[in-house]
Each structure stands twice: as structure tokens, then as C-alpha cells.
Amino acid sequence: MSESYVTPDGRTIGGKVLEMRNITLRFGGVVAIKDISFDIREGEIRAIIGPNGAGKSSMLNVINGFYHPQDGEIWFHGEKRKPMKPYQIAKQGIARTFQNIALFKGMSTLDNIMTGRFNQMKTNMALQMIWKGPAEREEQENREIVEKVIDFLEIQAIRKTPVGALPYGLQKRVELGRALAAQPRLLLLDEPMAGMNVEEKEDMSRFILDVNDEFGTTIALIEHDMGVVMDISDRVVVMDYGKKIGDGSPDEVRNNQAVIDAYLGVDHG
Amino acid sequence: MVSKRNILPEGLDTFPKLLARNAKQWANVPAYREKEFGIWQSWTWSQVAEEVDALAMGYLALGLNEGDYVAIIGRNRPYLYWAMLAAQAAGAIPVPLYQDANAEEMAYVLEHCGARFIVAEDQEQVDKVLEIQDGLPAVEQIIYYDKRGMRKYEHTHLNAYEHVQAEGRAGNQRLAPVLAERQAKLGEDSTCVMLYTSGTTGKPKGVVLSNTNIIASAKASAEFDHLNAGDSVLAYLPMAWVGDFIFSIGQSCWTGFCVACPESPETMQADLREIGPSYFFAPPRFFEGLLTNVMIRIEDASPLKKRLFHKFMAHAKKVGPDLLDGKPVSFIDRLKYRIGDFLIYGPLKNTLGLSKVRVGYTAGEAIGPEIFEFYRSLGINLKQLYGQTEASVFITQQPDGQVRADTVGVPSPGVELKIADNGEVFYRSPGVFVEYYKNAESTADTKDAEGWVATGDAGFIEESSGHLRIIDRAKDVGKMADGGMFAPKFVENKLKFFPNILEAVVFGDGRETCTAFINIDLNAVANWAERNNVAYGSYQELAGHKQVYDTIQSHIEEVNKSVALDPMLSGCQVHRFLVLHKELDPDDGEMTRTRKVRRKIVGEKFNDLVDALYSDATKVSTETEVTYEDGRKGAIKATLELRDVAVVPVVKEVAA
Numbered sequence: 001m002s003e004s005y006v007t008p009d010g011r012t013i014g015g016k017v018l019e020m021r022n023i024t025l026r027f028g029g030v031v032a033i034k035d036i037s038f039d040i041r042e043g044e045i046r047a048i049i050g051p052n053g054a055g056k057s058s059m060l061n062v063i064n065g066f067y068h069p070q071d072g073e074i075w076f077h078g079e080k081r082k083p084m085k086p087y088q089i090a091k092q093g094i095a096r097t098f099q100n101i102a103l104f105k106g107m108s109t110l111d112n113i114m115t116g117r118f119n120q121m122k123t124n125m126a127l128q129m130i131w132k133g134p135a136e137r138e139e140q141e142n143r144e145i146v147e148k149v150i151d152f153l154e155i156q157a158i159r160k161t162p163v164g165a166l167p168y169g170l171q172k173r174v175e176l177g178r179a180l181a182a183q184p185r186l187l188l189l190d191e192p193m194a195g196m197n198v199e200e201k202e203d204m205s206r207f208i209l210d211v212n213d214e215f216g217t218t219i220a221l222i223e224h225d226m227g228v229v230m231d232i233s234d235r236v237v238v239m240d241y242g243k244k245i246g247d248g249s250p251d252e253v254r255n256n257q258a259v260i261d262a263y264l265g266v267d268h269g
Numbered sequence: 270m271v272s273k274r275n276i277l278p279e280g281l282d283t284f285p286k287l288l289a290r291n292a293k294q295w296a297n298v299p300a301y302r303e304k305e306f307g308i309w310q311s312w313t314w315s316q317v318a319e320e321v322d323a324l325a326m327g328y329l330a331l332g333l334n335e336g337d338y339v340a341i342i343g344r345n346r347p348y349l350y351w352a353m354l355a356a357q358a359a360g361a362i363p364v365p366l367y368q369d370a371n372a373e374e375m376a377y378v379l380e381h382c383g384a385r386f387i388v389a390e391d392q393e394q395v396d397k398v399l400e401i402q403d404g405l406p407a408v409e410q411i412i413y414y415d416k417r418g419m420r421k422y423e424h425t426h427l428n429a430y431e432h433v434q435a436e437g438r439a440g441n442q443r444l445a446p447v448l449a450e451r452q453a454k455l456g457e458d459s460t461c462v463m464l465y466t467s468g469t470t471g472k473p474k475g476v477v478l479s480n481t482n483i484i485a486s487a488k489a490s491a492e493f494d495h496l497n498a499g500d501s502v503l504a505y506l507p508m509a510w511v512g513d514f515i516f517s518i519g520q521s522c523w524t525g526f527c528v529a530c531p532e533s534p535e536t537m538q539a540d541l542r543e544i545g546p547s548y549f550f551a552p553p554r555f556f557e558g559l560l561t562n563v564m565i566r567i568e569d570a571s572p573l574k575k576r577l578f579h580k581f582m583a584h585a586k587k588v589g590p591d592l593l594d595g596k597p598v599s600f601i602d603r604l605k606y607r608i609g610d611f612l613i614y615g616p617l618k619n620t621l622g623l624s625k626v627r628v629g630y631t632a633g634e635a636i637g638p639e640i641f642e643f644y645r646s647l648g649i650n651l652k653q654l655y656g657q658t659e660a661s662v663f664i665t666q667q668p669d670g671q672v673r674a675d676t677v678g679v680p681s682p683g684v685e686l687k688i689a690d691n692g693e694v695f696y697r698s699p700g701v702f703v704e705y706y707k708n709a710e711s712t713a714d715t716k717d718a719e720g721w722v723a724t725g726d727a728g729f730i731e732e733s734s735g736h737l738r739i740i741d742r743a744k745d746v747g748k749m750a751d752g753g754m755f756a757p758k759f760v761e762n763k764l765k766f767f768p769n770i771l772e773a774v775v776f777g778d779g780r781e782t783c784t785a786f787i788n789i790d791l792n793a794v795a796n797w798a799e800r801n802n803v804a805y806g807s808y809q810e811l812a813g814h815k816q817v818y819d820t821i822q823s824h825i826e827e828v829n830k831s832v833a834l835d836p837m838l839s840g841c842q843v844h845r846f847l848v849l850h851k852e853l854d855p856d857d858g859e860m861t862r863t864r865k866v867r868r869k870i871v872g873e874k875f876n877d878l879v880d881a882l883y884s885d886a887t888k889v890s891t892e893t894e895v896t897y898e899d900g901r902k903g904a905i906k907a908t909l910e911l912r913d914v915a916v917v918p919v920v921k922e923v924a925a
Contacts, residue, residue, distance in 0.1 A: 213421070
């Protein structure tokens with residue numbers, strides 16, 4: 001594939017943001033990811049799909065530094081990435097959401113999203129406690145960014161509600177909000193639509209497309225709902241048993257025999 | 270014929286002139302507020318005048334002509350109010366539409382008024398317009414406010430609001446004289462706004478209101494309630510509704526008070542509390558819902574709080590309304606009320622966001638006396654008014670100190686009333702509309718040559734107080750078999766005041782006796798069932814429960830007692846009833862979208878049940894088709910109990 005391409009709906013997708021080269025990840029004797037290579041390009045929505053246990057979440061965890069692969073290289077913006085801690089990677093502009101919601105249940109929506117700005121805050125704790133001068137200014141600046149996220153996700157009405165009291169679909173939205181508050185260049189979404197009803201899925205799809213369109217954020221997502229994946233993503237990686245079995249546009253993937261076999265099962269007899 | 274000439278003060282007979290005066294007189298007084306990004310943003314009158322001028326000149330740059338119609342679609346936002354003011358400034362006529370209207374309803378109105386310009390709030394509204402644009406050759410320009418998601422649209426006829434304003438500002442030199450020239454031509458007879466009636470019967474009609482209509486009504490009503498530049502109001506009711514136009518544009522421009530717009534429809538309650546308006550309007554349903562919430566939360570409060578609440582509320586009920594009306598109250602009672610105010614009423618009003626309300630109105634439908642008294646006993650000056658789009662809202666309203674739950678007040682300043690022989694109410698005032706747009710026939714049907722307008726409501730003027738009482742829609746009022754008056758809504762409203770009853774439909778036109786269908790209020794009845802350990806599996810089962818029937822029966826018997834007291838309507842007592850096995854629903858055509866029961870359709874659809882009510886049977890089996898939210902259809906079967914109710918014997922007065 002050439003350096004950049006144009007999607008059917010007219011967006012120009014740029015060069016490689018992230019490139020995974022021959023990644024292998026082992027837990028003791030279990031090989032979670034086997035020699036996988038793929039790339040994510042500037043401005044695209046990239047889906048990673050596969051049956052349960054295929055290694056999708058492990059792949060996201062490798063990208064954001066939770067796991068360190070035994071073999072392979074990760075190239076980020078044209079540079080080979082050294083092993084890093086997750087917070088260092090977050091500082092490089094990679095944010096994520098989790099498969100099982102990981103919010104602070106006793107804190108309000110606003111405070112939860114505010115934590116997404118933590119990495120961008122520079123004043124020290126003592127100053128923040130006095131809340132004068134730079135600390136106050138900094139909080140105001142960050143609050144402004146957070147309020148824009150709240151406006152964007154249309155969750156003004158739950159700004160002050162403790163997150164634990166919210167329905168599941170809204171909690172997912174708050175989690176997306178926290179990731180967006182970090183103003184990431186690359187956003188990783190781990191099953192953003194799991195457990196949602198049709199209407200909530202439609203809303204979430206709309207938000208994902210809008211994030212991509214309005215802020216130009218590159219998005220990598222794991223999702224089980226094939227309809228959603230085929231509708232919103234530009235390119236799809238298919239994994240099965242830790243291996244890559246397909247990679248391409250939704251149409252190419254849909255017609256790939258290995259993918260069909262993995263999803264529908266094949267006769268081993 | 271009442272002369273309409275020179276009703277308005279010189280120099281204040283159009284909105285551009287009012288705006289210019291406000292920008293000078295109250296240059297630094299907030300005119301509009303809106304909560305955005307968690308903060309209340311505000312604009313002073315001088316800023317508003319600048320924004321409006323910039324947009325008006327932008328309209329000119331895009332080629333808006335004098336007399337054009339500009340459709341405005343969206344929720345209450347300052348920008349959209351300015352879009353209306355700017356249309357007037359440029360010699361055009363604003364036409365606000367209901368933002369939740371579907372594309373088809375919108376298409377009818379846009380086609381009917383032939384709007385060339387459309388100002389839409391956001392992508393959702395633009396999409397609706399684009400969907401129907403093929404059938405609307407007149408539409409030339411669409412202006413949108415919220416840019417989100419709009420980047421990829423084809424922009425030959427689409428413009429962002431701020432770009433239109435920028436264009437207007439850039440062309441100031443060239444366009445300002447044109448604007449001034451157009452404004453000079455406007456006067457008190459120019460059309461101020463065109464509002465479409467919601468159309469419960471037939472297609473919506475475009476009500477043309479002149480500057481005289483709106484400004485005279487705004488002026489009279491503002492003086493009636495002593496509104497001034499220090500007041501504030503929360504604008505949350507649909508912009509297409511005449512009331513919002515009068516409050517948020519008419520009275521606001523006349524008196525200079527501040528209009529605050531909520532952050533989003535869902536945050537209205539929180540925003541209400543933050544703004545604490547001094548002037549507030551809400552339909553009865555809003556006050557009912559609020560009271561229900563309060564009561565549910567009190568049930569969950571600690572025993573001490575609960576006891577305090579009930580004790581002081583009982584006291585408030587006793588003396589609160591009298592205090593509000595300025596009637597004599599003993600010193601001890603006053604003192605007790607002050608303590609109650611400190612402990613209960615004050616904090617409660619603050620929570621509800623009604624602490625500062627000096628003038629509150631409810632209208633649109635009858636409000637339950639209990640609910641009405643509750644708010645008044647807290648010291649909230651809630652009053653009723655009776656109005657119509659065709660009257661620029663005000664027909665009657667209650668003056669301070671003469672407020673009652675069962676009347677709608679005395680004629681508003683400048684309004685004359687008369688009651689026709691069949692009981693229909695007619696009025697004449699400076700606010701009476703000019704005409705229905707492109708519909709001379711309907712205009713002639715509604716307004717006669719002398720300017721009297723038929724309201725379509727039946728009512729009478731109470732001799733003791735001079736207040737108007739509305740009985741029912743004139744076309745629903747019928748005759749019982751014995752010649753007595755049949756007013757179903759009168760009885761239904763009394764029934765609906767019981768929290769357990771959501772809807773009631775009373776039959777009896779041309780019959781010996783009246784009967785009723787009852788819809789239970791699932792929230793209230795389910796709550797009762799939970800507290801009393803009544804098990805049920807479905808709505809249908811709960812509705813058919815014996816104890817529920819017993820409760821409803823006792824409610825109806827109480828209503829019968831109160832109906833029997835009315836000499837004209839004592840024949841309308843309910844003799845038999847049943848509790849319906851399904852909720853009446855707009856999706857099934859049984860109600861309008863604004864949740865008003867379609868009596869005739871209900872009667873036809875459930876004619877087997879009506880027949881059963883007028884037979885001797887005690888049970889009836891039926892099958893009903895229902896439409897689910899996604900449009901699929903199904904059927905439910907049920908066997909319903911029919912119950913007799915005790916009625917109060919009526920002694921017929923011997924005709925003289």
C-alpha cells in the first residue's frame with residue numbers, strides 16, 4: 001500500500017503512525033501473539049477483530065505498554081520505541097478505554113474526565129492544595145478542555161452525578177470522555193460497544209466517527225459487533241489464536257476464506 | 270370596530286426600534302444568558318444589538334428580500350432568538366418551527382410559508398431540511414449554528430452562522446444604509462412573526478401576528494404583573510409556541526429583562542435552580558411531575574424530616590395562600606409560617622429553583638387544585654392564564670390576590686369577552702391576529718367582521734367574581750338524553766387530579782347516564798403496590814387488580830359528589846366504569862402527540878367496551894391491537910370487570 005490513500009467517503013489517510021513489526025508475546029508457555037505485523041495510519045479508524053481469546057486485548061496492551069513483547073519492534077511516528085512505562089506512552093499521545101469499565105465509581109463524571117488531564121498537569125501537589133496562581137490557572141485551562149469534551153459527548157446533565165450511579169451505556173461514554181480529555185493522537189478503544197443496546201451502539205458509533213472527523217484522531221478499536229466494525233472502520237486486522245489471518249478493507253476481509261473459516265468454523269474431519 | 274391605530278408609543282412600534290432603545294438604555298444590562306461549557310455566558314443589550322445587526326447584514330449579503338419568510342429551527346438558544354430579531358431587522362418575517370417535528374410536518378410548514386432562508390441549530394436539523402429539500406424549491410439558503418459534523422457537507426447553499434455574521438460585519442459600510450432604509454419602512458402594522466398552530470385538527474395554520482399584536486400584548490401583560498428590567502426568565506418551552514415568543518422576545522424587549530437558556534433539555538431542572546428566575550411559566554404537567562418527585566423523596570427521608578415536612582406543610586396549607594393574597598392572618602400563625610419558611614418552605618423552594626419566583630403562570634390545561642394549592646402555600650405566586658396563539662397569548666389572567674384553582678381569571682387589559690348562546694367564549698383585543706396565512710376561509714370562520722374571535726372553548730363568567738371558567742372544548746360539549754349539559758373534560762379533569770388516574774375518558778353524549786374508561790398511572794399505582802405487598806406480573810394484571818378497582822371506585826365516587834354540586838353539570842356523574850388493560854398511546858392513534866386524548870377514536874376503537882358499559886354485564890372480554898415503538902403490531906386479550914359507582918341523587922329544579 002502506498003504512503004497515503006483516500007477513503008470512499010473522501011478522507012485522506014496519511015502515513016504510518018504506529019507500526020508493529022513481528023510482535024510475539026508469550027506468557028510462560030502460552031503464546032498470546034505470534035509474529036504479527038501491521039500498521040495504523042494517520043487519521044484512520046482501524047479495527048482489530050477475532051474470536052474470543054484471539055489476542056486482541058493483548059495487542060492493545062502491547063501498544064500502550066502494559067505488556068512488553070518478547071520479540072518484535074514497535075515504531076511510533078517513524079521512530080523505534082524503547083520499552084516504556086504505560087504513563088510514558090500516554091504522554092506520547094496514546095489514550096485508551098477498557099473492556100471492563102475502569103472508572104472511579106464514587107467520583108463525579110466531571111472529576112473522572114478531569115483525571116484524563118492528569119498527565120498534562122505540571123504544577124506540584126503543594127501548589128494544587130493552596131490552589132493559587134499557576135495551579136488555579138492550570139485547573140481552569142484543563143477544566144475548559146474537559147467541558148468541551150462534556151459538550152461533545154452530550155453528557156452535561158450528568159456532569160455532577162457519581163459515575164457508579166449511571167447506567168452502563170453512559171459509563172462507557174464517560175470512559176471515552178476521559179480518554180478524549182487527554183487529547184490523544186491515537187485512541188485505543190477496547191470493545192466500546194460491548195453490552196450495549198442497539199440505540200446506545202448507534203450513539204457510540206456516531207461519537208467515534210465524530211471524534212475521528214472533528215479532531216482527526218487516529219482510532220484503533222476492538223469490537224465484536226461485525227455490523228459496527230464493517231460500517232465504521234477503514235481497515236481491519238483479523239486475529240485468530242494469536243496469529244494474523246487477514247488484513248485489509250472491510251470488504252476484503254469479509255471475503256477472506258481464512259476469516260470466514262475462523263468465524264464460522266471449519267470441518268476438521 | 271376597535272381602532273388599531275396608534276396603540277403603541279411613538280418610536281417603539283417595531284422590534285428593531287425596541288432593540289435600539291434597549292442597547293442605549295440598558296447597554297450594560299444582561300439581555301441573554303446561556304450555559305455553555307459549564308459556565309453561564311451572558312450578552313448585554315448592546316452586545317445583542319451588535320450581534321443582531323451583524324446577522325441581519327449577513328442576511329442581506331446572502332440576498333434576503335423584504336417580506337421573505339425565515340424559518341428558525343432548534344431549541345431555545347440566544348443565537349436563534351437573534352436570528353428572529355435579525356430577520357425582523359432586515360424586513361423579513363421569522364417563522365419558528367417545532368424542533369422535534371418530523372421531516373414531513375416540517376415540509377408542510379416550509380412549503381406553506383415558502384421560506385427562502387432557514388436558520389437551523391445543528392446537523393440534526395440541517396439533515397431534516399436536506400431530506401425534504403427536493404420538494405421545497407423555494408429554499409435557497411440554510412444557515413446553521415453548531416458546526417459539529419458539518420464540515421463534509423456541500424456548502425454552496427449552506428453557511429455557518431458566524432460566517433454569515435462575519436460577512437455582514439465586513440460589508441457594514443455597504444449594508445448598514447440598506448438595513449436602515451428597510452427598518453424605516455416597518456411600522457406597527459408590519460408583520461412581526463408567523464407562528465404555526467400545532468394542528469390537533471387538520472393541517473397546521475400559520476397565524477400572522479403584527480407588531481401591534483405582539484408589542485401591545487407584551488406591554489399590557491408586563492404592566493399587569495409589573496415586570497421590569499430586573500426580572501429574569503428561563504426559556505425552555507418550544508420557540509415555535511406563541512408563549513415563548515411573547516415571553517422571550519416580546520416582554521423581554523419591552524421591559525429589558527434577561528432571558529436565560531438552559532445548557533441542554535436534560536439539564537433544565539439544574540439550570541432553573543442556578544438561574545432562579547423571578548418570572549416563570551410551565552404547563553400543569555411540569556408542576557405535577559415536580560410535586561410527585563418531592564413526595565417520593567419525602568417518603569424516603571428520615572422520620573424526623575418527614576414529620577417536620579408534614580407538620581409544616583399542613584400549616585402552610587392553612588395560612589400560606591391567605592398570606593400570599595394579603596388576607597388577615599393571626600400573629601401566631603404568621604410566626605409559625607416564618608419558622609416553617611426557615612426550616613422547610615425556603616429550602617424546598619430553593620431545591621426546586623423557585624425561590625425567587627415573583628410571578629408564575631400555568632396554562633394550557635386545567636391544573637389540579639391540590640397541586641395548585643401546594644405551590645401557593647409555599648409562597649410561590651403561581652397563577653393561571655387562558656390564552657391562544659390567535660390572541661397573542663393573553664385572553665384572561667388572574668390578578669395578584671384573586672387567584673383560584675378553578676377559574677382562569679379576569680380579561681387581560683384591553684380584552685373584551687362575550688359568551689355565545691351555546692356557551693362558546695369569544696374575545697376581542699389589540700392582540701387579535703391579522704389572519705391565517707393563505708387561508709381566508711379559516712380566518713373568516715374564526716374571526717368575524719367586528720374582530721370577535723371564537724376560542725372553540727365553552728365557558729361562563731362567574732357572577733360573584735367576574736372570573737372566567739372554562740368547561741370544555743365547545744365541540745365536545747354535548748347533551749344528555751334528558752337535555753342536561755354533557756361536558757366530558759370537566760369530569761375527566763376532576764378524575765385526573767387523583768395521582769392514581771393517568772387518563773380518563775367519559776362517555777354519555779345523547780345517553781341517559783355517563784360512563785368512564787380509566788387509565789391507571791403506573792408510577793403511582795406500582796409504588797402503592799410495592800408498599801402494600803401487592804404482587805402483579807404486568808400492567809394488565811395490576812390494572813385489573815381488585816384493590817385497584819376499589820381505589821378507583823372510591824375516587825370516582827368522590828368526583829361524583831363534587832360534580833353533583835354543580836347545578837349545570839350534575840347529570841355528568843359517572844355511573845359505571847372500567848379500568849383499561851392498556852395505556853392510551855399516541856402510537857396507536859388514541860392520543861395526539863401532545864398527549865391529548867382523541868375521544869372519538871377511543872370511542873370507536875373500543876366500541877365493544879362502551880357497549881358493555883351500557884349493558885347489564887359485569888365482565889367483558891376484548892382483544893386490542895397495539896403498535897410497538899418500532900412499528901410492529903401485536904394484539905392483547907383481556908377480560909375486564911365493569912363496576913357500578915354510587916351517584917348522588919340530583920333534585921331537578923322545577924322549570925319555572
